[in-house]
Amino acid sequence: MIWVPAHPGWLMAAVAVWLALWGLNIGFAGQGGRAARAVVPVLFGMALLVLWEGVVRAYEVSSVILPAPSAIAVRISQVLPMLWGDFVQTVIKGAVTGYLIGAGAAVAVSVLIDRSPFLKAGLLPVGNFVAALPIIGIAPILVAWFGFDWHSKAAVVVVMVFFPVLVNMVAGLAASERMQRDLMATWGASYWQALFKLRLPAALPFLFNGLKIASTLALIGAIVAEFFGSPTVGMGFRISTEVGRLGMDIVWAEIAVAALAGSAFYGLIAVIERWMTFWHPSQRV
Amino acid sequence: MTRFGPVLAVVGLIVALWYAAAVWMNAPWVYDQAARANQKVEFGQLLAGTMAQSRPVLPAPHQVAAELWKGVAGQSVTSKRSLVYHGYVTLQATLYGFVLGIGFGVALAMAIVRWRVMEASVMPWAIISQTIPIVALAPMIVVLTNAMGIEDRMVPKAIISAYLSFFPVLVGMVKGLRSPDQMQIDQLLTWHASSAQMFWKLRLPASMAFFFASLKVAIAASLVGAIVGELPTGAIEGLGARMLIGSQFGEPLIMWAALFAAALLAGGLIVLVGWIERLAKRRMGGAA
Numbered sequence: 001m002i003w004v005p006a007h008p009g010w011l012m013a014a015v016a017v018w019l020a021l022w023g024l025n026i027g028f029a030g031q032g033g034r035a036a037r038a039v040v041p042v043l044f045g046m047a048l049l050v051l052w053e054g055v056v057r058a059y060e061v062s063s064v065i066l067p068a069p070s071a072i073a074v075r076i077s078q079v080l081p082m083l084w085g086d087f088v089q090t091v092i093k094g095a096v097t098g099y100l101i102g103a104g105a106a107v108a109v110s111v112l113i114d115r116s117p118f119l120k121a122g123l124l125p126v127g128n129f130v131a132a133l134p135i136i137g138i139a140p141i142l143v144a145w146f147g148f149d150w151h152s153k154a155a156v157v158v159v160m161v162f163f164p165v166l167v168n169m170v171a172g173l174a175a176s177e178r179m180q181r182d183l184m185a186t187w188g189a190s191y192w193q194a195l196f197k198l199r200l201p202a203a204l205p206f207l208f209n210g211l212k213i214a215s216t217l218a219l220i221g222a223i224v225a226e227f228f229g230s231p232t233v234g235m236g237f238r239i240s241t242e243v244g245r246l247g248m249d250i251v252w253a254e255i256a257v258a259a260l261a262g263s264a265f266y267g268l269i270a271v272i273e274r275w276m277t278f279w280h281p282s283q284r285v
Numbered sequence: 286m287t288r289f290g291p292v293l294a295v296v297g298l299i300v301a302l303w304y305a306a307a308v309w310m311n312a313p314w315v316y317d318q319a320a321r322a323n324q325k326v327e328f329g330q331l332l333a334g335t336m337a338q339s340r341p342v343l344p345a346p347h348q349v350a351a352e353l354w355k356g357v358a359g360q361s362v363t364s365k366r367s368l369v370y371h372g373y374v375t376l377q378a379t380l381y382g383f384v385l386g387i388g389f390g391v392a393l394a395m396a397i398v399r400w401r402v403m404e405a406s407v408m409p410w411a412i413i414s415q416t417i418p419i420v421a422l423a424p425m426i427v428v429l430t431n432a433m434g435i436e437d438r439m440v441p442k443a444i445i446s447a448y449l450s451f452f453p454v455l456v457g458m459v460k461g462l463r464s465p466d467q468m469q470i471d472q473l474l475t476w477h478a479s480s481a482q483m484f485w486k487l488r489l490p491a492s493m494a495f496f497f498a499s500l501k502v503a504i505a506a507s508l509v510g511a512i513v514g515e516l517p518t519g520a521i522e523g524l525g526a527r528m529l530i531g532s533q534f535g536e537p538l539i540m541w542a543a544l545f546a547a548a549l550l551a552g553g554l555i556v557l558v559g560w561i562e563r564l565a566k567r568r569m570g571g572a573a
Binding site: 025026028040041043044045065066118119120121122123125126129133134136137138140141143144145215216219220223224227228229235236239240243248251252254255258259262263265266 | 290291294296405406407408412413416420422424429509512513524528541547548552
């Protein structure tokens with residue numbers, strides 16, 4: 001029977017630790033406060049890892065199927081230089097470059113079309129529609145155009161982040177109130193002064209909303225594009241080749257790097273948002 | 286007309302730009318052919334030559350439309366060349382994943398609204414789960430479902446699209462279930478409503494607007510999940526697999542047709558969800 005563990009002790013220990021952490025969590029969550037908000041999710045994550053480790057050891061799950069967290073940690077420490085190389089290739093060169101270009105272009109275009117109500121009325125529905133499309137499908141096309149190196153990955157990311165940022169930014173430029181714009185006019189502000197002193201700051205909360213959505217899309221785009229052809233370095237390349245060689249611990253190591261990079265990217269945007277839009281009600285906690 | 290005019294103008298502009306780009310990007314091939322045959326190329330010949338290549342760098346819009354039409358109407362529906370067939374395979378995975386994602390998202394939202402410890406411990410991880418690029422996880426999901434003895438290729442794809450679609454539902458439902466204000470809650474308490482009655486008669490109906498708004502995001506995410514799920518899994522059926530095949534065999538027309546089929550599918554699904562929303566609103570007595 002598959003469901004009878006080979007080493008029940010590991011399973012029981014894991015479940016016991018899990019229950020203990022869960023009990024601790026209920027206590028912390030009941031208290032509330034700043035410290036609890038940080039501690040509770042960490043404990044929850046640890047509990048999951050312990051459960052994972054326990055199940056793998058108890059059932060003697062083959063490392064070809066699901067390696068234990070401890071085994072993955074050991075492997076990560078062994079292949080750090082390789083992981084770093086993949087990280088630089090995919091995240092820094094592919095995702096971040098494309099993200100900056102795509103988001104920059106979207107902001108520029110939104111300012112341009114904001115001057116023409118006709119273009120705005122036409123581009124917004126189209127942009128909304130395109131933002132919902134599986135844009136990921138253009139990855140093979142762009143890889144064929146721009147070659148296997150990071151340029152094609154950056155191009156995919158540019159296209160993926162462009163529309164979410166554009167749609168949010170156009171909405172943001174319309175966010176300043178009539179009264180505020182009239183006030184600017186009474187002070188004799190030029191178009192550019194009104195743009196930089198009122199409308200761009202007022203658009204920031206919307207812009208960051210789009211930038212946050214785009215940050216996860218950027219990583220997805222960069223990794224997917226590598227499935228369609230890449231040099232022999234990069235996270236997507238490593239994942240697809242190591243799955244073929246049954247090197248599951250390396251794949252999980254890459255997933256850990258991807259998770260870390262994705263969370264850090266998102267976190268960085270959130271920190272910048274907090275710093276730049278401290279005046280917005282959603283930031284006053 | 287006032288609504289559609291600008292949209293049509295923008296779409297027309299895009300198509301015009303596309304044609305110009307097709308001429309520009311396909312021209313080198315025409316010049317190359319002409320140089321080999323020792324001929325000079327007139328402008329008219331150049332135009333014609335860039336519009337009808339079998340393996341263009343950028344196919345012209347009418348070529349894509351023709352290929353799409355051939356794939357949809359030119360084949361019997363069961364044929365492996367039929368885009369209807371491949372679209373159906375992807376649609377199935379999308380819908381299974383969508384339903385799975387809705388179920389999971391709603392259940393989690395209910396638990397989060399009910400118990401405080403759930404919110405504190407699960408919510409941050411739900412956010413982190415979406416910052417993990419799903420494509421990195423996708424191959425592992427395939428390996429794991431295989432190891433559990435599930436042969437059906439549908440299952441990993443459905444799990445991947447559920448992974449992408451549960452999050453918007455979760456966020457929308459948490460917001461929606463919390464949307465009744467204190468006054469309304471107090472009103473029900475004065476009527477001595479149990480917590481189950483509170484849920485069914487106040488919180489759930491109040492959350493419906495949020496629910497449908499997030500469904501539209503979720504169905505699009507779900508389709509992306511199904512397509513991404515086909516890429517690294519060695520699938521041979523489905524729109525994602527079709528793109529992969531087009532890429533590997535250097536057949537840009539197949540790739541573009543699959544891409545547009547996916548776009549049409551996405552548009553259709555979003556319209557369908559909007560339609561269901563209107564229907565549900567009318568049934569629940571809201572303003573349609």
